[in-house]
Amino acid sequence: KRKAAFGSVGRRIPYRVLHVINQDGESLGNMHRAEALRLMDQQGLKLVLLRENVEPPVYRLMTGQQIHEEQLKRAEKKKASPKPGVVQKELSFSSAIARNDLETKTKQVAQWIEKKHHVKVTIRQAKGSSTDMLELFDQILETVSEKATYLSKPKVAREGVSTCILRHMSDKELKEHQKMEIKKNNTVKKDENEDLKSNELHQ
Numbered sequence: 001k002r003k004a005a006f007g008s009v010g011r012r013i014p015y016r017v018l019h020v021i022n023q024d025g026e027s028l029g030n031m032h033r034a035e036a037l038r039l040m041d042q043q044g045l046k047l048v049l050l051r052e053n054v055e056p057p058v059y060r061l062m063t064g065q066q067i068h069e070e071q072l073k074r075a076e077k078k079k080a081s082p083k084p085g086v087v088q089k090e091l092s093f094s095s096a097i098a099r100n101d102l103e104t105k106t107k108q109v110a111q112w113i114e115k116k117h118h119v120k121v122t123i124r125q126a127k128g129s130s131t132d133m134l135e136l137f138d139q140i141l142e143t144v145s146e147k148a149t150y151l152s153k154p155k156v157a158r159e160g161v162s163t164c165i166l167r168h169m170s171d172k173e174l175k176e177h178q179k180m181e182i183k184k185n186n187t188v189k190k191d192e193n194e195d196l197k198s199n200e201l202h203q
Helices: 033-043 064-080 099-114 133-143 171-202
Strands: 017-021 027-032 046-051 058-062 088-094 118-124 148-158 161-168
Touching: 017 033, 027 033, 033 046, 033 058, 046 064, 058 064, 064 148, 088 099, 099 118, 099 133, 099 161, 118 133, 118 148, 133 148, 133 161
Parallel strands: 017 058, 088 118
Antiparallel strands: 017 027, 046 058, 118 161, 148 161
């Protein structure tokens, strides 16, 4: 049975007795289904099933906004967790990493991307270092941009620590990327030719 998406259950509650949690996350104890629905209507909230395989099942009263935020959180978490059969490798280093060490790490990322692994990169901000961590992530992506893209964009995981996840592009994305590169190169060539022509005219 496929797990239903997180969200309002409306009035469809198959259980007679529920354990209800209020909007602030505090327990209201066990109550009859009719009582829970009355509270829901009274407070203008929605009932969401939190845990089904307990006795009695746990429902929470939430606002539409709370449900939306929780859905986004869950979607982000799901996106960041590797699909079955996908290997996720991890690399972590300090923002004060030496250039040659960074090159070695980047080569390692390229090898893993080549094998279609997901690569989680974690950068710790070194004390006294003013290196822009987002720039470091972009530098790494730049070296594998022919094959890779962000699965999860760089974000601050906690104070002084940022992470991102890279993945191999799909065939469709690769084709799009190659098209864009060709277009970009043609534009550059066109500009160069224009420059040559204008130079010849000025001579």
